[in-house]
Amino acid sequence: MAYSLKDLAWLLEKLQTKGVKGVVVGSTVIDLELRKKQFEDDIDIFVIEPSPLIEEDFYRGLAEEEGWQISYTALGTPKLVAKLPSGEEVVVELYENILDYYIPPEILENAPKKRIGKTEARFIRPEDYIVLKAKAAREADIEDLRIVREYIDEGKLRVDERIIKRDVELLPEDDRGFVVNKLRELGFRV
Numbered sequence: 001m002a003y004s005l006k007d008l009a010w011l012l013e014k015l016q017t018k019g020v021k022g023v024v025v026g027s028t029v030i031d032l033e034l035r036k037k038q039f040e041d042d043i044d045i046f047v048i049e050p051s052p053l054i055e056e057d058f059y060r061g062l063a064e065e066e067g068w069q070i071s072y073t074a075l076g077t078p079k080l081v082a083k084l085p086s087g088e089e090v091v092v093e094l095y096e097n098i099l100d101y102y103i104p105p106e107i108l109e110n111a112p113k114k115r116i117g118k119t120e121a122r123f124i125r126p127e128d129y130i131v132l133k134a135k136a137a138r139e140a141d142i143e144d145l146r147i148v149r150e151y152i153d154e155g156k157l158r159v160d161e162r163i164i165k166r167d168v169e170l171l172p173e174d175d176r177g178f179v180v181n182k183l184r185e186l187g188f189r190v
Contacts (some may be wrong), residue, residue: 005037007084011092011119014082015045016121018062022047023111024123025095025103025132030148032114033126033157042091046103052077052094059094075101103132105172127163134182135175145186153187165190 008028015022026044050058059078063070069081073093080092095101103124111122123131132146133141151157168179168190183190 002038002040003084003086003088003090004039005116007086007090008043008117009037010085010117011043011082011090012121013119014066015092016092016119018061019050019058020045020047021049021150022094022122023108023123025129026093027129029123029129030126030151030157032116032123034151039090042093044093044095044159046108047094047096048108052096055113061184100136102135102172104167106170107132107167125163126157127159127161128167129185130159130183130188131164131167131179133185135171136177137178137182142182142186149186149188161189164188 012024022045024043025046027041028039028043031039031041049063052059053076056078059080060070062068063080066082069085071079071081073079073095075095076096077096077098078094080094081150082090082092084090097103107124107128111124111128113120113122130145133145133148148157152159164183168183171179180190
């Protein structure tokens, strides 16, 4: 399931032209900061509109029109298996705030736009990714954060710990202490 930067740009442009507005929130954010040209992970998008839960038929129609497959994430939101022009397939998981999956609106609103080829899309910052992974705190999330920490320690990735601290303050009060402890365990100064 390897795909290129060109494939990523094509897919984001395709979703935008079909009316999907969202912010890329997954590991793609880190891969782009590392200036990778090839990607292997799925693409996680926090959808602003149309709602993946309320407008599931929209995504079903989009998949049918494009010849893509559709299934569901662990949270029950739609997941597309998109066929790329290169012949490769990539999984696109569509999320919104539901159950324990919560991204503060301020993080989404402040997500900067990046240009990939001719396509402009919004991506959360690496600092946002770090805080959201610490909040989720599943075993895989902690392992992802260990890898990010290695990139930072090796000088391959730079982060602004002031943004990390700001993001922690945006979380619900009940989550803040837990997230701070997880981040400190991993070597972040918060």
